[in-house]
Amino acid sequence: MLPLRQQLLVVGCLLVVVGGMLSTGGQWTIGGTVGLWGVVMSIAGVFLPDGHRIDAAAVAAWRPSAETLMEAGRTMYRVDTTIDAPIMSTILCGACAHIADVEGGRPTSWTCPGCGLDLWRSEEE
Numbered sequence: 001m002l003p004l005r006q007q008l009l010v011v012g013c014l015l016v017v018v019g020g021m022l023s024t025g026g027q028w029t030i031g032g033t034v035g036l037w038g039v040v041m042s043i044a045g046v047f048l049p050d051g052h053r054i055d056a057a058a059v060a061a062w063r064p065s066a067e068t069l070m071e072a073g074r075t076m077y078r079v080d081t082t083i084d085a086p087i088m089s090t091i092l093c094g095a096c097a098h099i100a101d102v103e104g105g106r107p108t109s110w111t112c113p114g115c116g117l118d119l120w121r122s123e124e125e
Helices: 004-026 028-047 056-060
Strands: 079-083 088-093 099-103 109-111 120-121
Touching: 004 028
Parallel strands: none
Antiparallel strands: 079 088, 088 099, 109 120
């Protein structure tokens, strides 16, 4: 279900459209009333405070869940890198579900410290 703010905006826009259609059909009184209420609801939706706030501390503390990943011809892994400073990467080994934190972006090669498995190696090395 949509939050109240989005509901007011959607219903307000719909009422404006319905009011316009009724006015075009010659029913000025009903169309004007419906359209006016649509404008009022849209304005109320614009100025209603948004209930969804993102907690920056919770986003910064996020980590992937430690779970094994199914193999698809080779060992799977997952790398998540932040885009805001400080740049951090978390590497999840799909074989042993070990999560490692690395400063900076994705490393050029990685061996899992949990199981010793070579997850990837760059061809440039």
